[in-house]
Amino acid sequence: MYRLTNFINKRKEFIFIAASLSILILMLTSPAAASVDNWEFSPEEPVCGDTISIKGSTSPKEKVDVYVTFEKTVPVSEGKFEYILEDVKIPAGLNNFFTVEARGAKDLNVRVKMIIWVTKSSEASGGLSTVSQSSVPPGTYIIKIDGDANEGTSDVDLKITAYQGIEADSKGDFSYSYDTKAVPAGDFEIKVGSIMKEVIIQPERGSDSNSGLSSGHSSLASSSSEKIRLSPSAENASSLLSETESSSEPVVSKTPVEKNDSMVLSSEENPEEKEFQAQPLEKSTLKSEFFRLFMDEFYLLTGVGAAILVLVIYLRKK
Template identity: 35%
Template sequence: MEVTPASPSQGDVVTIRIAAQPEEEVAIIISFSKTLSVVDGKYEWILEDVQVPSTPNRVSVRAESVANVHISTKIIFLPITKSATATDGVVTISQGNVPIGTYDLRLHGYALPNATAVTLNVTASATVKTDSEGIYDYSYNTSNIPLGTFRVEAGSVKKTVNLNEKGSSPPPAHAELAIRDLSVYPPVSSVGSEIRVTAMVINTGERLEDRMIGFSIDREPYTEEQVSLESGESRYLDFSLTGLEEGWHVLTVMDSSRSFVVVPAQTEDTASRVFEQLKGVPSELVADILDSVSPKATSNETARELGLSEAIEVIESAVELGLTRPFSTLLLNMEKDEGATLLISVEPRGGSALLKSMYETDPQSCAALVEAATSLESTVVVEILDLVETDLLSQVLLEIARLPSTPSTVARLLEGMSPERVMAVARSWIDDGHLRELGLVLDEAPEEMLNTVTGNLEKEDQLLMLPHLLPETFAQIDPGLLTLPDLTVIDVSVDRSDAMKYLITVDIRNTGVEPTCVDVTLTVDGSRADTFTVDEIRGEEELTVEFHWE
């Protein structure tokens, strides 16, 4: 990743160049902090011309020392305010899939009593795809970033950038070496075999760097090599490791490291014996180790060979050691009903750990297995889901809702959860634009859940959700829970100016007390002919909308 200019001034547009695999999707994250003074118990930050260059995206604000936070803007002339109440002075508010465009934002709220300043931690992320050569240039305007440092992340690469005041002198040029593409292959090898190490060294600074690069094994020096690199120049280093003892080892060079394992040339241990050998081994290596040392531990026949009770004991032992990945793969590769039986037979804490690992491995297969487990024992699945984080819960249920004919499964699972968890899922789906899926689930939900969701949504979110419900579902909602605009059509008149032209006049009134906005749509023979947007109609106000139709 390269950031240009390397020492930008506030207001500059920085270009973040990413080099990755061709057509690879890469997450770009820009984060910074802003400290605001508290005046009369309140704080405020006005941001003008905030640019959203691409989608999908997400913006998150974590506010500290506050009682609440409000973010106000306009999207397509519609005033939007998103609010959240703090817990212990801290609150995070986020929005995903913001449409591409330029926005004026107002962040404001009340601080905690006696607080003199509040801190806002802002994170903006976007997912981009590199071109056929693996390159993507992402531009970001720094006008609204405070002076000081901000952080840029692209995939696993992180960089801190110093933002200078306009017209000030940048810091002096410096040299900086970094390690890229550190590899140890194979990650699992037998005693006496050769292990290859490769690493790319790159000079990310602005002047020549001449330095000795040292490699260590288990914190003991192993080898070193001299490098001399101009700014932007890179070089690959490679060598062999031999003579290492049985066990797991760590290779370290500068601030990068890789773990690998040396095993006996032949081992006949059973799965339970393998667990004893794996204590202390990094979990990311366990799948490779089990494949190398004891194929029985990761074969699709493991559960059948061990029997259900022993298989459960083995899996729970693995979870205790943090070794969930190989067994999440095992469950996903088994017959769906057998995998579902194992999932609900493991104690819920272990089941939640397996669920997280299964979702990271294959979200769709994970959803199908959870759906099958729900048909066997929904109460146990609810217990498992209650132990996972809200974000993961929302993602798993979303994948289930997208399976053919299974929105009813999601409704069944949500029915067994607390109203707080149900609302967390609903708000997450609305924020991320998954309104169709939410509508499908609520169409299958009992009336009590439908009213719980509707009654706890803000007006803007209700307006987003309601069009995705079936008419018979909408009819089940308690009217007292709806915060729809109190708009009444007073009169509609049609005047024909000639044989082909019509003037259609619509008089509307806001019978409520709060101002609102509305789209007045003219539909002829079932087809939309025209739409007029009323930016604001105040309480008790009347106005006239005219359509000219041919």
């Protein structure tokens, strides 16, 4: 009889402790456990360069996670690959990070330029090279991805994921804008909360296929149809020459974008190799980050205190 009573008491104590720990875990995870009811995006058929507006609803003042992922196959030339994203805009937010994965590469370099070039590199492991960076200061960047490809490889597959944390208002509504200027035409995924949707980016209207330019990205000068060409093609060269000879007026270039691209490439020949570190944040961003850390600590201490209080009350009753 004594053993049975002791067993029942121990079982009750075990159940009570398990329940207390469960409550503690729920309290600690509740700040990041936002459940998005629904979200929509517009325009429904975006074109390269459009800004996608995302609107949805969740619980008031909840943190919402937004992930944007797209993939790109980059041709290899002379054992190397290169891919450039221009005008990549990083908005201010709770926190952010980006990840670049490369398959078919020996190594991976991610170079970011705002004022100067900074670089972060990774060696391949298990056929995959990965570079990640968090807490990127808000701003507009040029991102250059390059490296050495595996022997005998003609293409390198890149997967780029960007994350941004946003906060819903007092009614639970939230909105977010994503500039597609740096995204290549094709499929990419947007995940808001636990709801993922696939978006198809259409090629830019009226884009000149002969120029070989695609908004926000490029490949090596010796690559195929998506490469950046710094000089006119052979077919256009004769027409340009005839126009120059038949006109006494000075010829003004109608492709200023190509000039800008040549300047970008020339500045990339010897980028400064520095370890990629986040630049100092603005005061508003620092206040936001401080407030987020303070709330995390507050929830943590509240949960621990509640669990301790429950255990003390139980022990006193016992």
